[in-house]
Amino acid sequence: MECNDVILSRYSVRKFLPDPVPQFVLTEMLEAARLAPSTQNKQPWRFIVLQNPDKIKSMAFNCGLIGLSNFFIRSAPCVVIACADTEQNVKINGQDYYLVDTAIAFQQMMLIAWSHGVGSCWLGAFSEKRLKPWLGISDNWRIVALSPFGYPAEKQGLYAKVVKAFAGSKDRLPLDKIVRYLD
Ligand SMILES: Cc1cc2nc3c(=O)[nH]c(=O)nc-3n(C[C@H](O)[C@H](O)[C@H](O)COP(=O)(O)O)c2cc1C
Numbered sequence: 564m565e566c567n568d569v570i571l572s573r574y575s576v577r578k579f580l581p582d583p584v585p586q587f588v589l590t591e592m593l594e595a596a597r598l599a600p601s602t603q604n605k606q607p608w609r610f611i612v613l614q615n616p617d618k619i620k621s622m623a624f625n626c627g628l629i630g631l632s633n634f635f636i637r638s639a640p641c642v643v644i645a646c647a648d649t650e651q652n653v654k655i656n657g658q659d660y661y662l663v664d665t666a667i668a669f670q671q672m673m674l675i676a677w678s679h680g681v682g683s684c685w686l687g688a689f690s691e692k693r694l695k696p697w698l699g700i701s702d703n704w705r706i707v708a709l710s711p712f713g714y715p716a717e718k719q720g721l722y723a724k725v726v727k728a729f730a731g732s733k734d735r736l737p738l739d740k741i742v743r744y745l746d
Pocket of ligand 1: 685686726
């Protein structure tokens with residue numbers, strides 16, 4: 564798929580086929596993240612890949628109460644948890660750039676995945692307090708986001724429809740609402 568087609572056709576996938584993500588696709592996804600730009604090239608991102616179905620179910624459970632709405636990840640064939648090493652953070656104007664850097668890398672991963680037909684869904688609703696000890700990651704790491712990865716089920720199901728309707732997922736603000744040309 565052309566880059567433009569990837570961006571135009573991507574959507575959040577919330578129901579997956581059981582087929583695994585092929586290793587060459589997973590490697591390309593991780594490589595796309597690795598090559599992302601970052602503040603002062605600090606590369607604060609760290610990725611944890613889960614493919615074992617029992618581990619994924621346990622991880623979904625350990626997303627806590629707030630993560631209940633994202634329980635659909637338990638049946639995904641692959642989950643990637645995007646973390647950041649805050650010791651590699653750069654602060655500018657009071658803003659922590661590890662978040663920006665890791666978000667850029669994770670989005671690159673998602674777009675390359677989609678270029679192979681592998682869907683994803685950015686998830687921000689999880690309890691970091693519960694997930695961190697379960698993952699056993701060090702104190703200076705933050706969990707920025709996580710996403711299931713897999714081939715989309717043909718029918719996305721009722722839950723996906725409800726979330727999409729609730730979030731207004733198809734809507735985007737028009738350019739004149741988000742862009743201002745300074746003459
Ligand atoms: C930072 C962030 C957090 C999100 N958290 C969740 C989430 O916890 N659960 C979920 O189902 N979708 C989540 N989404 C997906 C959005 O709902 C979705 O991207 C938006 O509605 C647009 O729909 P689309 O991705 O299908 O274009 C999140 C997206 C972002 C960027």
